[in-house]
Amino acid sequence: MSTAPVALTTQQRSVVLVTPDADLRQRLTDRLCSMRWNVFTAAGGAEAMAYLSNSAPEAMIVDHWLPDLDAAEFKDYASAMCPETDLLQMDGSASAGCVRSARRNELLHAIREVHDAGEATSVPSALPLKFDGPTWLQAPIAIPPLEPVPKVADSAAFGLPFLIPQNDVVQEHRNGTRPLSGPVEVRMNLPEIVGDAQQMRELARVIRLIAPHNVSVLIKGETGTGKELVAKAVHRLSARAGKPFVVLNCAAIPEHLLEAELFGHTRGAFTGAVASRIGRIEAAHGGTLFLDEIGEMPLPLQAKMLRFLENGEIQKVGENDAVRVDVRIVAATHQPLEQNTANKLFRLDLYHRLAVFPVDVPALRERAEDIPMLAEHFLRRLGEAAPRRSMTPEALGALMAYHWPGNVRELGHVLQRGVILCGEDAVLPEHLRMRDPQSTSWLSPG
Numbered sequence: 001m002s003t004a005p006v007a008l009t010t011q012q013r014s015v016v017l018v019t020p021d022a023d024l025r026q027r028l029t030d031r032l033c034s035m036r037w038n039v040f041t042a043a044g045g046a047e048a049m050a051y052l053s054n055s056a057p058e059a060m061i062v063d064h065w066l067p068d069l070d071a072a073e074f075k076d077y078a079s080a081m082c083p084e085t086d087l088l089q090m091d092g093s094a095s096a097g098c099v100r101s102a103r104r105n106e107l108l109h110a111i112r113e114v115h116d117a118g119e120a121t122s123v124p125s126a127l128p129l130k131f132d133g134p135t136w137l138q139a140p141i142a143i144p145p146l147e148p149v150p151k152v153a154d155s156a157a158f159g160l161p162f163l164i165p166q167n168d169v170v171q172e173h174r175n176g177t178r179p180l181s182g183p184v185e186v187r188m189n190l191p192e193i194v195g196d197a198q199q200m201r202e203l204a205r206v207i208r209l210i211a212p213h214n215v216s217v218l219i220k221g222e223t224g225t226g227k228e229l230v231a232k233a234v235h236r237l238s239a240r241a242g243k244p245f246v247v248l249n250c251a252a253i254p255e256h257l258l259e260a261e262l263f264g265h266t267r268g269a270f271t272g273a274v275a276s277r278i279g280r281i282e283a284a285h286g287g288t289l290f291l292d293e294i295g296e297m298p299l300p301l302q303a304k305m306l307r308f309l310e311n312g313e314i315q316k317v318g319e320n321d322a323v324r325v326d327v328r329i330v331a332a333t334h335q336p337l338e339q340n341t342a343n344k345l346f347r348l349d350l351y352h353r354l355a356v357f358p359v360d361v362p363a364l365r366e367r368a369e370d371i372p373m374l375a376e377h378f379l380r381r382l383g384e385a386a387p388r389r390s391m392t393p394e395a396l397g398a399l400m401a402y403h404w405p406g407n408v409r410e411l412g413h414v415l416q417r418g419v420i421l422c423g424e425d426a427v428l429p430e431h432l433r434m435r436d437p438q439s440t441s442w443l444s445p446g
């Protein structure tokens, strides 16, 4: 499966404001709105990237420090994603090589006014307003008073060796330019991943943080928990969003064909290879390859995969020359891969290479509080094709009481059956048929 690049039209009078400083964000937003700008605010780079994957603003104002991404790296991503967007730094200077919005002066006025209004209470800054326009902009920008820097929530819960700038970066701000103030409000939910349980909010936060980094991700979780949705979200929130998202389920392809499927093959490379074909890795060039059920990959192929991850080169089956490809690997497994490495079923070196960022997706029974929201989501979706059905509290109670071995996928199927069985009524407990995984019979709470 691949995603065609999307050409976005630049939205006039829309500006994205990216700063972790809640107070500055609010003041600048108020000013820009009063000047008839549509303002989208983001507390960090990942949140802004999510917005940019669907919209191209006329301009963007970016702080010189972001809590989740290196600001310079973020600006590179942003200009690659939205080449028609005028990129301004918070000090009023423009990023090198960016287009110039016809209304850049309006934005600079707003920055300056907010600066002036905040000056009385602020600490003078060494940060100059570099701008090749009117001289009134050649003053230092307002600096909010120094406040304790909010600590980004502990990532150790997810076992992630995050590259989150913390104390050392804070120190740099204390010594140098503008300090942080106000809470870091990174919006948590992702539209495609339904769930508001604490684990899901944490999952969404982790996805936003890791997506922009060009590293491999290993998604772990039981079947039907939404691992593919997570992989898609990582892709969508990355700078690769406009490039292909290719899926390969390692368990779905016979072992002897998997290598050719991954790396491609030349004509006549093996019986049945009537024409040369590119593999999924090459098809994902520039984008992301999602390797589902990576635990099923045979050991000899694991060695080849490792080589690709190390040197970025692939060799088609039957071909001597290697070609370079630029692909981000996101893998998923429901198996205990770490355990499998101990049993020599999975290569330890490949495991470490893939699990730069391990992400755990919780089972549905561990977050039963999300079941009403998910049920609502599925009933709404099912209602797009047929009249929408409601559900009685008793039916919802039955859903809450079940242990969901097939997780969210199973919930979707149970509701699909329920909607069919209930005819024109509301879904009742007797319409809910859960499958007993230990037998071939159906469980019905009714």
Ligand SMILES: Nc1ncnc2c1ncn2[C@@H]1O[C@H](COP(=O)(O)OP(=O)(O)OP(=O)(O)O)[C@@H](O)[C@H]1O
Pocket: 192, 193, 194, 195, 221, 222, 223, 224, 225, 226, 227, 228, 229, 230, 292, 332, 334, 377, 408, 409, 412
């Ligand atoms: N949080 C969620 N919100 C909405 N839909 C979800 C969620 N989690 C899973 N789903 C839906 O459940 C189904 C299964 O999800 P998905 O294929 O991503 O699971 P998976 O973990 O990759 O499963 P498997 O391990 O069997 O491949 C899909 O239809 C998906 O849209």
